[in-house]
Structure formats: C-alpha cells, structure tokens
Amino acid sequence: MNMFSKNRILAIHFVWVTVFVSSLNVATIGFTQEPDSLPSWNDGPTKAAIVDFVKRVTTEGGPDYVKPAERIATFDNDGCLWSEKPFYFQLAFAIDRIKTLAKDHPEWKSEQPFQAVLEDDLETVAKSGMEGLMKLVMESHAGMTTSEFEVIARDWLNTARHPRFDKRYHELVFQPMLELLAYLRAKEFKTFITTGGGIEFVRVFAEDVYGIPPEQVVGSSIKTKFELREGKPVLVRLAEIDFIDDKAGKPVGINSHIGRRPIASFGNSDGDHQMLQWTAAGDGARFCLLVHHTDADREWAYDRDSHVGRLDKALVDAQLRGWTVVDMKHDWQVIYPFQSQ
Amino acid sequence: MNMFSKNRILAIHFVWVTVFVSSLNVATIGFTQEPDSLPSWNDGPTKAAIVDFVKRVTTEGGPDYVKPAERIATFDNDGCLWSEKPFYFQLAFAIDRIKTLAKDHPEWKSEQPFQAVLEDDLETVAKSGMEGLMKLVMESHAGMTTSEFEVIARDWLNTARHPRFDKRYHELVFQPMLELLAYLRAKEFKTFITTGGGIEFVRVFAEDVYGIPPEQVVGSSIKTKFELREGKPVLVRLAEIDFIDDKAGKPVGINSHIGRRPIASFGNSDGDHQMLQWTAAGDGARFCLLVHHTDADREWAYDRDSHVGRLDKALVDAQLRGWTVVDMKHDWQVIYPFQSQ
Numbered sequence: 292m293n294m295f296s297k298n299r300i301l302a303i304h305f306v307w308v309t310v311f312v313s314s315l316n317v318a319t320i321g322f323t324q325e326p327d328s329l330p331s332w333n334d335g336p337t338k339a340a341i342v343d344f345v346k347r348v349t350t351e352g353g354p355d356y357v358k359p360a361e362r363i364a365t366f367d368n369d370g371c372l373w374s375e376k377p378f379y380f381q382l383a384f385a386i387d388r389i390k391t392l393a394k395d396h397p398e399w400k401s402e403q404p405f406q407a408v409l410e411d412d413l414e415t416v417a418k419s420g421m422e423g424l425m426k427l428v429m430e431s432h433a434g435m436t437t438s439e440f441e442v443i444a445r446d447w448l449n450t451a452r453h454p455r456f457d458k459r460y461h462e463l464v465f466q467p468m469l470e471l472l473a474y475l476r477a478k479e480f481k482t483f484i485t486t487g488g489g490i491e492f493v494r495v496f497a498e499d500v501y502g503i504p505p506e507q508v509v510g511s512s513i514k515t516k517f518e519l520r521e522g523k524p525v526l527v528r529l530a531e532i533d534f535i536d537d538k539a540g541k542p543v544g545i546n547s548h549i550g551r552r553p554i555a556s557f558g559n560s561d562g563d564h565q566m567l568q569w570t571a572a573g574d575g576a577r578f579c580l581l582v583h584h585t586d587a588d589r590e591w592a593y594d595r596d597s598h599v600g601r602l603d604k605a606l607v608d609a610q611l612r613g614w615t616v617v618d619m620k621h622d623w624q625v626i627y628p629f630q631s632q
Numbered sequence: 633m634n635m636f637s638k639n640r641i642l643a644i645h646f647v648w649v650t651v652f653v654s655s656l657n658v659a660t661i662g663f664t665q666e667p668d669s670l671p672s673w674n675d676g677p678t679k680a681a682i683v684d685f686v687k688r689v690t691t692e693g694g695p696d697y698v699k700p701a702e703r704i705a706t707f708d709n710d711g712c713l714w715s716e717k718p719f720y721f722q723l724a725f726a727i728d729r730i731k732t733l734a735k736d737h738p739e740w741k742s743e744q745p746f747q748a749v750l751e752d753d754l755e756t757v758a759k760s761g762m763e764g765l766m767k768l769v770m771e772s773h774a775g776m777t778t779s780e781f782e783v784i785a786r787d788w789l790n791t792a793r794h795p796r797f798d799k800r801y802h803e804l805v806f807q808p809m810l811e812l813l814a815y816l817r818a819k820e821f822k823t824f825i826t827t828g829g830g831i832e833f834v835r836v837f838a839e840d841v842y843g844i845p846p847e848q849v850v851g852s853s854i855k856t857k858f859e860l861r862e863g864k865p866v867l868v869r870l871a872e873i874d875f876i877d878d879k880a881g882k883p884v885g886i887n888s889h890i891g892r893r894p895i896a897s898f899g900n901s902d903g904d905h906q907m908l909q910w911t912a913a914g915d916g917a918r919f920c921l922l923v924h925h926t927d928a929d930r931e932w933a934y935d936r937d938s939h940v941g942r943l944d945k946a947l948v949d950a951q952l953r954g955w956t957v958v959d960m961k962h963d964w965q966v967i968y969p970f971q972s973q
Contacts, residue, residue, distance in 0.1 A: 360839070360845055437887060483847075490888070490891070494891045498701070504701055504892070505890065506704075506822070506847075506848075506889065506890045506892065507847075508891060512888060515884050516880075516884070517880040517883045517884055519909075523913060524906070524910050524913045539858040542858045542865065542867060543856050543857070543858055543867065546778060546856060547856075547874075549846065549847045550831070550835045550846030550847055550849060551846045551847065565858055565865070568860075569858070572864060572865045
C-alpha cells in the first residue's frame with residue numbers, strides 16, 4: 292500500500308465519518324430538539340421555566356400530564372400583552388371620545404372632570420378619583436348599542452396614535468408574548484384574556500392581534516339591555532357597572548366565564564395577584580408568571596410606586612412561591628413586533 | 633352471427649352495464665352523499681332544513697359561507713337537550729338537597745316553603761311563588777365553595793332517579809339532539825349551552841353528556857366571592873342572584889360570554905324567544921329551531937298552557953318567520969339514548 296492509497300483510505304474514512312456524524316446531527320436535531328418557538332426570548336432561566344412546564348404537562352404518560360381540554364392559560368392584557376403607559380390605553384380612548392362628543396355638550400367646558408379632559412389637564416382628571424373616572428367611562432362607553440360601540444372602538448384603534456412611539460396602540464403589543472400565545476396554542480392550550488379593561492373594548496382587536504376569539508376574552512363590563520327598536524333587536528349599553536374583573540374579581544370572572552381553573556396564568560401587577568393565587572392553588576403542575584417592567588429605554592421601568600400597573604405584593608409573593616418573573620430588559624430580545632425587523 | 637354468440641354479446645353488454653352503473657352508484661355515494669349524521673331524525677322537512685343550512689354555511693365559495701370561527705350555535709338546555717317534566721330537574725335537585733339538610737334545620741318543619749318540601753306538598757311549594765322558590769334555591773345552592781357545590785351536584789346526578797322513567801336525570805337527554813351537537817361540531821361549529829338553569833349545575837355534566845366544555849356553558853348564576861381560608865384561595869357561593877339567563881337575559885348572556893352573535897339557535901320555550909330573535913337578526917344565513925313537545929307517550933306533550941317550558945309567543949313567531957319547528961312525535965325516531973337499542 293503506497294502513501295497515495297493510504298491517503299485515499301484516510302480521505303474515504305474522513306468523508307464517511309463526516310457524513311455519518313452529520314446525519315447523526317440532523318437526526319438529533321430532527322428528533323430531540325424542536326425549532327425555537329420563542330425566538331424573541333433570550334436563553335436563560337425564564338425561558339427554560341416556560342419550556343420545561345409546557346414539556347411536563349404535554350408529555351403523555353408523564354407524572355404532570357394534563358389532557359388538552361384542561362390546558363387553560365389566562366393572560367392579563369394591560370402591561371402583560373401590551374403596554375399601559377403613560378396610562379391605560381382604554382383611558383386614552385375615553386379621553387379622545389369625550390373630546391369628540393364635546394361639541395354636543397357645551398356644559399362640559401365648566402364641568403369636571405370633563406373640563407380637565409378638554410384642557411388636557413390630566414392631573415385634575417386624576418384628582419377627580421374613581422367618581423370622576425366613572426363619569427368619563429360612562430359618557431364614552433355607554434348609551435349606544437353594542438354594535439355601535441364596536442364601530443367606535445375599532446375606528447379609534449385604527450386612527451389614534453401612541454404619543455411616545457407614534458404607532459397605533461395595538462402595535463404596542465409584546466412580541467415575546469405573541470410568541471408565547473402561539474407556542475401554547477400549538478401545544479393544545481386554550482388561551483384566554485382576563486383583563487381589568489373592558490371586555491367589549493378588548494374583544495374588538497383580540498382576535499386579529501392575539502389570535503384570541505371574543506368568547507375567550509374575560510373582562511370588566513357595564514350592563515346591557517335587550518330591546519326591540521322598530522322590531523329590530525339591539526343590546527343597549529347602560530351607564531351601570533356590571534362587573535370589575537380586577538384583583539379578587541379575576542378568579543370570579545374566570546369561574547364565571549371559563550368554569551375551570553387555569554393551569555397557567557400570566558400577569559404583571561397586583562391586579563393579577565389573586566388570579567395567580569387561584570391558579571397556583573390547583574392540583575398538579577401549575578405555572579405563574581409576572582412580567583416585570585424593567586426596561587425604561589425600550590419600554591418603561593416601574594413597579595411598587597407606579598399608579599398604573601403597580602407591582603408590589605404580587606412580586607413579594609412571586610419570590611416567596613417561586614413564580615417566574617420576566618425581567619423585560621434581560622429576558623426579551625425585542626419588545627414590539629415593529630422592532631423585529 | 634348465431635343466437636349463441638348474440639346472447640353472449642348481450643350478456644357481456646349486460647355485465648358491462650351492471651358493473652359500470654354499480655361503480656357509478658358507488659362513486660355517487662362516495663362523493664355526493666355523506667353517511668347520515670342524524671340517524672334518529674326521521675326524513676322530512678325538519679331534518680332537510682337542518683342539513684340544508686349546514687351545507688350552505690359550510691360550502692366554501694358559496695353565497696352563504698361562514699368561516700369556522702363564526703359558526704356559533706347556542707342550545708337551551710331544559711326541554712331542548714333534556715326533559716323538563718314534571719318540573720325542572722334542577723328543582724328536583726334543590727328539593728332533595730333541602731331534605732338532606734333538614735336534619736340540621738328543625739325549624740323547617742314549620743316554616744314555608746321548607747315544610748311543604750319536607751311533606752312532598754308540591755302545590756304549596758308552587759304557591760310560595762318566586763320568593764319561596766328563591767329561598768329553596770339559596771338554601772340548596774349557596775353557602776358552600778364552588779368546589780363543594782360541584783361535588784354535591786355530581787353526587788346527586790349519580791344517585792337521584794327520575795320518577796317516571798327510573799333513570800338518572802342525565803340519561804333523559806334527547807338522542808336526536810346529541811346527534812345534532814356532534815354533527816355541528818364535525819362541521820366546525822362551536823356549540824354552546826345557554827340555559828336558564830344554573831351555570832355551575834349544568835357544567836357538572838355538560839362535558840361528559842353533551843361534549844360541551846365548561847367554558848361553553850352560559851347560564852343563570854349567583855354571586856361568588858374570592859376568599860383566602862387559612863391561606864387557601866376559595867370561591868364562596870353567596871345567597872345573591874348574579875344573573876338570570878332567561879328571556880331578554882339570553883342575548884345579554886350570549887353577548888357577555890360569547891361576544892359574537894350565534895348563526896344558529898335552538899330552544900323550546902318562550903324563554904328562548906329573544907335568543908332566537910337575536911340570532912335571526914344577524915346578517916347572512918341564520919337558523920332558528922324550536923323543539924315542540926308533542927309526544928305524550930314517549931316523553932310529554934305541552935306548549936301554551938304549561939307552567940314549565942311554556943311555548944306560546946315563540947311558536948307564533950316561528951310560524952310567522954319560518955323558523956324550524958321540531959314535531960317530536962313525528963320527527964324523532966327515538967327520544968332517549970336508552971331507547972336506541
């Protein structure tokens with residue numbers, strides 16, 4: 292055997308090993324490692340905790356297996372699926388609506404909190420407290436039929452722009468959370484919104500933006516009344532609170548609309564605390580997550596001292612109970628979809 | 633050509649035609665006629681109306697096509713999916729529950745309407761009116777946690793027997809309606825229950841019996857309250873009405889829980905009238921159906937003069953508007969599943 296043929300044999304051996312090992316890699320990738328469903332989540336303990344939980348509850352025959360019908364996941368909206376600063380987006384809608392209606396209400400020029408709204412004096416609006424806020428909500432949200440309200444809210448979402456980012460409000464949704472919603476649904480979870488915001492406001496965009504149909508949106512509501520108007524049935528929105536889906540109201544809303552305890556819940560503020568407690572108290576594997584707003588550059592940074600989306604007691608409890616806390620700044624590669632490109 | 637060969641040619645022709653026509657039949661059956669999904673429905677205009685509607689809304693490219701997400705179908709429960717005589721089954725549950733609790737309430741022996749319940753004096757119970765009935769409902773349905781109520785209701789369903797048929801109450805569901813629910817779901821409809829009965833009572837059996845998960849049950853409710861009991865979160869059922877899902881309440885409940893107008897609704901009494909009006913008033917193809925109880929031999933026969941499940945105005949409207957009316961006696965081959973064999 293001369294050098295030449297020895298080299299040829301080595302070369303063949305090398306090629307064979309390369310091909311064999313490569314195909315082994317392909318096989319490994321193909322069978323044990325799925326493509327990354329959460330590309331906007333940086334690798335680390337937060338992402339690992341999510342993926343680990345999903346694997347455990349979806350592994351048939353495993354000790355934590357949950358059948359698809361019981362894979363209920365609930366998501367808060369404001370501050371969890373989209374931003375909530377400088378104030379809840381639905382309040383921006385109410386303010387814009389009051390300004391639109393003002394031409395038919397000359398008395399508002401000297402009546403609080405309307406006067407403050409018309410003068411862009413948000414400090415006085417805030418000082419008007421819950422009573423003042425309710426006046427704004429009722430004037431802007433009640434007195435029309437449900438179909439009329441849907442048109443009004445949709446029009447606003449399609450035209451209003453967020454002051455800081457100059458984007459439509461529904462563009463300020465969190466790309467990592469969109470991926471999480473899709474990932475859970477691919478794993479046969481049923482995803483619900485459980486918002487302190489208005490159920491009919493959120494339903495206007497939830498299906499297009501989050502892939503969540505109206506029947507899977509739970510939220511605060513005002514009463515409606517069935518009427519025949521010239522023989523045509525309508526539902527009229529009344530200036531009367533029906534249900535506040537916040538804090539201790541969230542488990543109540545979940546029980547009323549879903550009738551089954553979630554196995555996973557996602558929030559960002561003390562308004563979600565009881566929902567997470569309710570979720571965690573069920574039998575079997577449970578997953579609770581808080582989005583902690585830590586990124587003043589790309590979004591906002593706030594927790595204990597914030598008027599909007601205050602996160603205090605729930606954060607203490609999360610540390611105590613080992614709930615997952617997202618550090619937006621470090622865990623999220625991008626915040627908004629328009630930053631992806 | 634002699635007779636013999638002429639016959640041979642005829643025979644070959646005959647065989648060829650037979651084979652050809654047979655294969656044509658097979659092709660026809662295979663491609664244009666689906667297996668009967670509603671075997672307990674007798675052929676006739678009622679069954680034809682259902683199948684025609686489903687075909688129209690599921691034919692892609694057709695003028696009446698409805699995308700799957702919007703194929704919402706709502707079903708009343710009492711008298712539509714199961715029987716409601718001699719009185720609502722949930723009232724039988726309340727009465728049995730009062731009798732169970734009576735040992736801790738010696739005062740009930742001389743306090744109406746409890747005394748009447750304990751003495752099986754249903755006439756006096758009925759005379760106690762809405763106020764008396766509410767007392768029975770609250771004593772039997774409130775004061776425990778949601779989890780405790782679920783166990784109580786499930787135990788009752790698994791042990792109580794209907795006086796006429798000596799069957800469990802959940803065996804008195806209508807076989808043709810079970811087939812209809814399954815047929816609609818196979819056609820990508822989402823099926824909901826919209827019951828005047830208690831939402832948490834119906835949820836106990838809706839998934840097993842009807843294939844309808846808790847989040848697709850809408851019904852009447854009492855208020856619940858979130859509490860931490862020794863650190864453990866519970867929802868306590870309060871003796872206070874939250875919502876009555878009947879008559880003009882049905883469209884309200886549909887709007888609250890589903891947030892989308894049904895394209896098909898199924899009822900049997902005036903309590904479903906507004907739901908059918910609400911459904912019919914939507915754009916595009918709509919289907920409204922009333923189950924008319926016409927079979928005293930196999931079930932019950934009643935309409936205008938019945939205290940339970942009165943059918944009067946809705947029947948007049950059905951005739952006026954061309955809604956489909958099931959004649960139980962003639963349209964249904966069997967009533968209950970246990971009669972199928």
